[in-house]
Amino acid sequence: MFAAASAQAAPTYRIKDLGVGPDGYSSQGLAINDQGTVVGWIQKQQYGDHYAVAFQPDGSIVFLGALPGDTASFATGINNLGQIVGYSGPSDSPGAFLYDPVTGMQALGSFDPAHRYSMAAGISDNGTVVGQSNTVDGVPHAFTWTAATGMVDPFPKKGAADASGINASGQWVGHYDKTDATIGVRVSAEGKVNQLGAFSPLAPYSYGKGINSKGQVAGYSADPDTFASRAFLWDKKKGLIDIGVLPGGLYSNALKVNDAGQVVGIADKPARRGSTNVPFYYDKKTGMVDVSTLIDPADPLYGKVQFDAGQGINNHGVIVTNGIQGEDYHAYLLIPVE
Numbered sequence: 001m002f003a004a005a006s007a008q009a010a011p012t013y014r015i016k017d018l019g020v021g022p023d024g025y026s027s028q029g030l031a032i033n034d035q036g037t038v039v040g041w042i043q044k045q046q047y048g049d050h051y052a053v054a055f056q057p058d059g060s061i062v063f064l065g066a067l068p069g070d071t072a073s074f075a076t077g078i079n080n081l082g083q084i085v086g087y088s089g090p091s092d093s094p095g096a097f098l099y100d101p102v103t104g105m106q107a108l109g110s111f112d113p114a115h116r117y118s119m120a121a122g123i124s125d126n127g128t129v130v131g132q133s134n135t136v137d138g139v140p141h142a143f144t145w146t147a148a149t150g151m152v153d154p155f156p157k158k159g160a161a162d163a164s165g166i167n168a169s170g171q172w173v174g175h176y177d178k179t180d181a182t183i184g185v186r187v188s189a190e191g192k193v194n195q196l197g198a199f200s201p202l203a204p205y206s207y208g209k210g211i212n213s214k215g216q217v218a219g220y221s222a223d224p225d226t227f228a229s230r231a232f233l234w235d236k237k238k239g240l241i242d243i244g245v246l247p248g249g250l251y252s253n254a255l256k257v258n259d260a261g262q263v264v265g266i267a268d269k270p271a272r273r274g275s276t277n278v279p280f281y282y283d284k285k286t287g288m289v290d291v292s293t294l295i296d297p298a299d300p301l302y303g304k305v306q307f308d309a310g311q312g313i314n315n316h317g318v319i320v321t322n323g324i325q326g327e328d329y330h331a332y333l334l335i336p337v338e
Contacts, residue, residue, distance in 0.1 A: 011317060013334035015301040018055045018332060029055065029078045029320040029331030032312045033219070039075035039084050040331055050074055052086050052099075055331065064099050073097070077122035080168060085120035085129050096120035096131050096145075109144070109151045112136045114195050118143070118151070122166040128189070130172045130266050132161035142174050154187065163187075165210040165227075173208030173217050184208040185295040186217050186234070199242065200224035209233070209265075218254035218263050226236050229253050231265055231282070244288045251309050252280060252288065256312045264291070264310025264319055267278035279321050281311035291319065298338050301325070305332065308316070 020027045020042055029040040036057040041050040052064040052073035066073040069090040075086040082101050085108075087094040096108040096118035110118040111133045117140075118133035129145040135153075142163035145151045155161045161176035171188030175182050184196035184206030196217060198204045203222035210218040217234040231254035233241045245252045245267055252267035263282040269290060279291040291310060295302050307323035319334040 010281060010283075010289045010294050012294050012337045013291070013319070014299045014337055015305065016333040016335060017301065017325075018331040019061070020328075020334060021053075021061045026329040027053070027055075027331045028322050028329070030075065032314045032318060032320040032333075033078045033080050033082070034314050034316065036314070036316070036333075037078060037081070037082065037262075038312075038317060038331060038333065039078045039086070040096070040320075041074050052084075052088070054078070054082075054084060064082075065105055067095050067097055067105060070095070075099070076120065079123045079125045079127075083123055083127065084129070085123045087119040087131075089116070093117060094119050096133065096143075098123070098127075098129060098145075103129060108145050110134065111141060111151065111153065112138075119161075120145075121164050122172070124166045124170045124172075124189075125168040125293065127168060128166060128170045128172075130166045130174070132162045135221050136161065142176065144172070154191065159267070164208060167211045167213050167215075169213060171211055171215055172206050173209045173211045173219065175205075181205060182207065184219055184234075186215065186218075194236065196221075196232075197240050198222065199230060199232075199240060200227070203227045206232070206240070206276055209254060212257045212259045212261075214259060216257055216261060218257040218265065220253045220265075223251075226250060231263070231267070231280075231288070232259060233261065233282075235261055243282045244287060246278070246280060254282070255310065258313045258315050258317070260315070260317070262313055262317060264313045264321075266309035278307055279307050279318070279319070281310065291321065291334060293335075307332070 029038040040057040045175035049072040054062040070089040073088040084099040120131035120305035142161040163174040166172040182205035186194040206221040208219040218228045223230040228251040231252035246269045248270040254265040305323040312320045
């Protein structure tokens, strides 16, 4: 069943620019926890290295450093204990890391020790990390990591695979490839696999990207008519729930969902020349809405920032996104107006 627009009122937001620090050039936010800490990166010079950072609720910025021998790093996930994951090093040889505020940064390894290639995507509150690493054959596979087990391949007999997100209790989501399909999955902390299905048997692919504590999954599959990506919300009882596209748009990708079922992601909409990408907000009452249209008109930054994607949303409804103001690309928070 395909989603229809709703007349219910969506939230209104005020904008908080997370900045670039005293000597930064650009920044990006990629995840947020329930305490309001955002992780991502800061670039200090145009075309320069990226540095993993944590934007703290008090406005301070913590630089996380990099693994030994590396100069660049990216932070991609954070749990509610403040533990952070990401990857360090050049794009052709990244190494997954776990950063703890007390013990600092540690490498998580790679399936092929001789040719490092691993990237961590998320971390649960009990310290389980998920991500992707290349095997000795050079094929990217999903991984889970704990301090007790180290890096484990949950699908050693499948094709290419990825683990994209994990909730507080250790359920995680991702996908694996078959010869003729890409199978989106939800996997329990004990390893039980639920296949997410697809909208169309003619384009049998789906990707799980985010998961909340109720086990609901945000992701995308193929539109049965256009085969373009189309966002979904999945739960065990209802299966794939199509959440639509923006008016006049062709595609949408859902990236994260919080415990209230509020979903954020990226979608296109018509523009003066072709189309443009914008962040979207969705809940079952409002339907899918361009977040840019939900900014409080009284906000000093109203109409001044061109946002791109909704990268994350916490259980207080705070959205992390990124955008351009003038020539400056920064990370931003969109905070619901009470």
